[in-house]
Amino acid sequence: MDLPGFVDIHTHVLPGLDDGAGSMEQALAMVGLARRHGTSALVASPHANPVFRYDPARTEALLEQLRQLAPPGVRLIRGCDFHLTFNNVESALRSPSDFAIDGRCWLLMELSELTVFSNTGALWARMQEAGLRIIVTHPERNALLRQRFDVIEEWVAGGRLMQLTAGSLLGDFGREAQQFSLRLLDAGLAHFVASDAHDLEARPPRLDLAFDWLAAHYSPEYALKLCVEHPQAVVEGQPIDLSSFHPPARTRRASWWRRLWPLPRKR
Numbered sequence: 001m002d003l004p005g006f007v008d009i010h011t012h013v014l015p016g017l018d019d020g021a022g023s024m025e026q027a028l029a030m031v032g033l034a035r036r037h038g039t040s041a042l043v044a045s046p047h048a049n050p051v052f053r054y055d056p057a058r059t060e061a062l063l064e065q066l067r068q069l070a071p072p073g074v075r076l077i078r079g080c081d082f083h084l085t086f087n088n089v090e091s092a093l094r095s096p097s098d099f100a101i102d103g104r105c106w107l108l109m110e111l112s113e114l115t116v117f118s119n120t121g122a123l124w125a126r127m128q129e130a131g132l133r134i135i136v137t138h139p140e141r142n143a144l145l146r147q148r149f150d151v152i153e154e155w156v157a158g159g160r161l162m163q164l165t166a167g168s169l170l171g172d173f174g175r176e177a178q179q180f181s182l183r184l185l186d187a188g189l190a191h192f193v194a195s196d197a198h199d200l201e202a203r204p205p206r207l208d209l210a211f212d213w214l215a216a217h218y219s220p221e222y223a224l225k226l227c228v229e230h231p232q233a234v235v236e237g238q239p240i241d242l243s244s245f246h247p248p249a250r251t252r253r254a255s256w257w258r259r260l261w262p263l264p265r266k267r
Helices: 024-036 056-067 086-094 120-129 150-155 175-187 208-217 222-233 254-262
Strands: 007-010 040-044 073-077 082-084 106-110 133-137 163-164 191-195
Touching: 007 024, 007 106, 007 191, 007 208, 007 222, 024 040, 024 056, 024 120, 040 222, 073 222, 082 086, 120 133, 150 163, 150 175, 163 175, 191 208, 191 222, 208 222
Parallel strands: 007 040, 040 073, 082 106, 106 133, 133 163, 163 191
Antiparallel strands: none
16 A cells, blocks of 8 residues: 555654764664655654753754755654653743644653652643643553553543554563553554654664554554554644544464564664
8 A cells, every 4th residue: 555654753863962863963864764664754852851951942953954954755843752740841831832743732741650640630731721732652661651551541531642652562662561552552542653763773763664563463544543644633733533543453463483583673
């Protein structure tokens, strides 16, 4: 089937801002790799956490440099990997567009692995009143959230959406993350797949492998929802209608020998 370009809503391609790309050369190589493997839009989302200070003006300036040098055919968009802290929330309430993807309404939200704050829902309600919509990033990699499936169900029922990491589907973050990804996918509680790319090798900006995995294990239509249609709505600042979003049953399982000796990943 002819595919529209993948839309990767979570990457760390901007150099010198966090633990992602180490140089503009590496950033360009990451963008080029993404483009060669089918990505047509990519959100640069540097961390905003106690270790890495997020500066929207500096982020936009670096992003503009990258746009001028990047190969044609890939749209580069500003975002933020927003850690839930009191200071971040106060900053986001003062200026929501500084943190939202493309300055619109969707916000990538990383949660602590130590605790789920009792006032998380209240904080999110305040942010929603300010016009922000929450996307919880990589819940499958959060050991605490893997024990709180019921909380994730409540959050999704309340309008918060979930983003899986592409590598988690392929086993790159271990069996527990992979199995929890399957549980979320089966329940219809996963709404996006993004690369969360940090480099060219260990965590590359590739969605094609995850798309192929989803198409094989669920359906091509489900893969399109998670890798193209839903993320496209995010970068356009549009709502996502989940009224008809129902996961298909898994359609294929690898044979026992393929699970023991998986095919090498293409780079």
